[in-house]
Amino acid sequence: MRKPFNIGSEVVQPGEIKVIHLPLPGLHSDTTVTMPVHVVHGKKEGPVLFISAAIHGDEINGVEVIRRILSLRPIKQLKGTLLAIPVVNVFGFDAHSRYLPDRRDLNRSFPGSHSGSLAGRLANIFMTEIVERSDLGIDLHTAAINRDNFPQIRADLEDEQLNRLARSFAAPVLLHSAAPEGSLRHAAANESTSVMVYESGEALRFDEVSIRVALRGILSVMREMDMIVKGKARKSKQTVVLRSSTWVRAPKSGILRAKVKLGDMVSKGDVLGYISDPAVQSDELIEASSDGIIIGRTNIPLIYEGEALFHIGRSHQTSLLEAQIDTLQNEDALNPPELVEEPVIV
Numbered sequence: 001m002r003k004p005f006n007i008g009s010e011v012v013q014p015g016e017i018k019v020i021h022l023p024l025p026g027l028h029s030d031t032t033v034t035m036p037v038h039v040v041h042g043k044k045e046g047p048v049l050f051i052s053a054a055i056h057g058d059e060i061n062g063v064e065v066i067r068r069i070l071s072l073r074p075i076k077q078l079k080g081t082l083l084a085i086p087v088v089n090v091f092g093f094d095a096h097s098r099y100l101p102d103r104r105d106l107n108r109s110f111p112g113s114h115s116g117s118l119a120g121r122l123a124n125i126f127m128t129e130i131v132e133r134s135d136l137g138i139d140l141h142t143a144a145i146n147r148d149n150f151p152q153i154r155a156d157l158e159d160e161q162l163n164r165l166a167r168s169f170a171a172p173v174l175l176h177s178a179a180p181e182g183s184l185r186h187a188a189a190n191e192s193t194s195v196m197v198y199e200s201g202e203a204l205r206f207d208e209v210s211i212r213v214a215l216r217g218i219l220s221v222m223r224e225m226d227m228i229v230k231g232k233a234r235k236s237k238q239t240v241v242l243r244s245s246t247w248v249r250a251p252k253s254g255i256l257r258a259k260v261k262l263g264d265m266v267s268k269g270d271v272l273g274y275i276s277d278p279a280v281q282s283d284e285l286i287e288a289s290s291d292g293i294i295i296g297r298t299n300i301p302l303i304y305e306g307e308a309l310f311h312i313g314r315s316h317q318t319s320l321l322e323a324q325i326d327t328l329q330n331e332d333a334l335n336p337p338e339l340v341e342e343p344v345i346v
Helices: 060-069 073-077 088-092 118-129 160-169 183-188 208-224 317-328
Strands: 005-007 008-010 016-024 033-041 044-053 077-087 136-141 149-153 175-176 196-201 240-242 245-249 256-259 271-277 280-287 292-298 307-314
Touching: 008 016, 008 149, 016 118, 033 088, 033 118, 033 256, 044 060, 044 208, 060 073, 060 077, 060 136, 060 196, 060 292, 118 183, 136 160, 136 183, 136 208, 149 160, 160 175, 160 196, 175 292, 183 196, 196 208, 196 240, 240 256, 240 292, 245 292, 256 292, 256 307, 271 307
Parallel strands: 044 077, 044 136, 136 196, 149 175, 175 240
Antiparallel strands: 005 008, 016 033, 033 077, 149 196, 149 292, 245 307, 256 271, 271 280, 292 307
């Protein structure tokens, strides 16, 4: 029999599924605020995995991903322990905001301090209660407001364990990137906990394809970690590894007419769009600065000079990219039987 799992002031017994409410700083009105953590503590030994969402409070795709993950049948026979945190930035989530009430970015405030700012205290609670108890983390994000991201995993591929597990996620693209200072990824690495980031979709929206890619990928990682039974998953397309990326920025302010969409493959010099001036009947051409795939873009046509317009992941793996894009358009591939959730009706 496994030992109980301790978190906060609570104890979770082997085979038990329990929601723990970690206390956070309260509101001006003396209203209590907590961070809900779903703990699935399997009967059999295994690793501890955390899945987090809404570190940026308006990035809500991951909230739905975690809801569906917890409803899936394979989770009930889990080996090890799953910590699922659907809303990390509770304050931003309730306000439909990326940031905390003090306008700080939580994902630039790690590892935080128990005596620091609101952001620092929240980051510290997450580090001590979640990260330090975990072997691996999957942090779910979307693009910022008025932007959109193609489904992708971001990870430091110099970390051998993370390289293997990030590849097993089998997202359409895998972007090698060092963790930014102050991010959850960076702070967790300093505690010897590897974290990969899943980026897909846009803020304050549910995107069904993004959600299904995440569900499929998380289960694949859990199989690779021997947390759930292997053998039921269909063979995934090989992920495309991007070693670098670049943003194409606006050379002038104006109105953007985009000619490419997420997932489009481009060559250096291809036309990405035009910027027009409402006062003058002329266009400024926007061209691709390198070969690759569009992994991010702005969704709002009103742009300022210097604004990031198109994010290009540099790659020449044309055939692999085409195979991955075909998969995203295949309903059966994105919704196999093991991803059919069991409704919880009270």
